[in-house]
Amino acid sequence: MTSPVPSSPVSNSQFPGSRHTPDRDAAPWRRAATGANLLSEDGSLGVTIFEEMTTLAMQTGAINLGQGFPDEDGPEEMKAAAQEAITAGANQYAPGKGILELREAVSAHQERFYGLRPDPLNEVVVTTGATEAIAASLLAFIQPGDEVLTFEPFYDSYGAIIGLAGGVHVTAPLLAPGFMPDLDRLEAAFGPRTKVVMLNNPHNPAGAVFPRPVLERIVELAEKHDALIVSDEVYEHLTFGVPHIPVATLPGAADRTITISSAGKTFSFTGWKIGWLSGPEHLVAAIRTVKQFLSYSSGTPFQAAVARGLALPDDFYTGIAATLQRKRDILADGLRAAGLGVYLPQGTYFINVDTAPLGISDAVELARRLPGLVGVAAIPVPVFCHPEGAERTRSLLRFAFCKKEDVLVEAASRLATLREKL
Known part of the structure; x- marks a missing residue:
């Protein structure tokens, strides 16, 4: 249509x-x-x-x-896996990083779909939904006065955490009808205090999926200003006729990018609140330091079920x-x-x-x-x-x-x- x-x-x-x-x-x-x-x-x-x-x-x-x-x-086999885990006694705290089975599943998923190979021991952390992953990532790196760049419109959680951290929220507009950024205005939004680019792709609420040239320009500007990229990719599998390109797959991006996703959107289990993040070990360690004092861990039986879901076939x-x-x-x-x-x-x-x-x-x-x-x-x-x-x-x-x-x-x-x- x-x-x-x-x-x-x-x-x-x-x-x-x-x-x-x-x-x-x-x-x-x-x-x-x-x-x-x-x-x-x-x-x-x-x-x-x-x-x-x-x-x-x-x-x-x-x-x-x-x-x-x-x-x-979502899938019946995931619900069955959660019930099995509860019956088997997986009802106490999970490790702060998340159960190893799920961290391995996240790593395998990233390699299977995108060719990324995060180390499940040190480069993957399970979070209480993507919301906690976003909060822990921004709180780990933003000091008062640091600038965080997002596109606008923006998911309201971004503004809340930037404000909580004392950061300056800078926006670059997404323009109708395609809700793509004007790359000149995007460049103008960067500055000497830009600390983090908070990327949401596919984008809520605009419904845009950013193509490679847009992502490449974001990476170039992040490199130029020595900014981190925190990429919220929870809608990664919900695209229509266009590919999702994780920004971490682009040249120059992997060493400065934290990638975030969750089970809520992909598997329709929003109430389970199981998310994850992956990236370079030194960035993940910093985020984990903050995350462990937010929820520490959550949803032990659901983590095993999500691991099973991530292994579902391509169809x-x-x-x-x-x-x-x-x-x-x-x-x-x-x-x-x-x-x-x-x-x-x-x-x-x-x-x-x-x-x-x-x-x-x-x-x-x-x-x-x-x-x-x-x-x-x-x-x-x-x-x-x-x-x-x-x-x-x-x-x-x-x-x-x-x-x-x-x-x-x-x-x-x-x-x-x-x-x-x-």
Whole structure:
């Protein structure tokens, strides 16, 4: 299917990116909340947009396509493996690095799919989901005043941890319709205080999968500024017709890159909270030093089950991508019928739309009306941005399509009535 190219409501050239410097006199929790856009205009602590939209969905009986979690379990053999591990007594603390079986499975997975060979003894660590891997990585290396570069829109966890660490959050915009960076603006976002490039590929919420030239430029700039690369690749197997290229496979990247993934997105077991990171031994050791004082270890029986999952045959991995692509297209048809401009994603399980063709420029306001109007909930993209980026993306909504097909068919049918109900 082809996607129409909606016009952007605001000229991209007006917004080259931003630098968000935390108030170092603020309490750590407040810096974290500010970084994740959780503070209201009067400075009080608000709820996340995910909680707000979920509450609205429950109140109205709407289909919740806001928060990105599947409504189906993953492979039965993984569930059986977790049950077997519990029965066998794997119910106490795992080693701080994670059980060796899973670290070996992560290493074998990286070699099988990408030709990378991290040492399972010293270059792989199991974490409490990718979220802890991200937090431990940034907290290990960021000092107050150091700059962390992300693309914008950005996953809210990045802003929260950068703020908690006292870092300066620098963004480079991803530009519609393809949500690719302008490489000149990307270069301009680097500076003498750039410490970490926080890469998310495939990208949430944009759905972009960065091609080799973009990744090569990121590596070149990281080398030039002696910056680390922390690469969040949790959607690595959820791409549609384009390959996922781990940045660590590119020349010059391996010695400065930490690669992060998890079982939640690939296997649809988000509640198990099993993630991992890999990279050079000296970087992994530093991160492990921080990580052991966050959770120390977690999910012992689930770790063995994930190890089994990572060894599943290739047709499992191609199958989950093909199934998701079919679901993407079901929802995209309903969104187009609603009169929305659809940006068809190359990866993840999120699809973005432009409300401007309907004469609506405020996606936040429409998101609050949508559950009552048509019985579907979504997330406004501006909440994943700093103020400048929020203006650039002010008419964009994000929908999750990691749901059962019959749910998506019903959601598409409801969304198709949006134009007449407006």
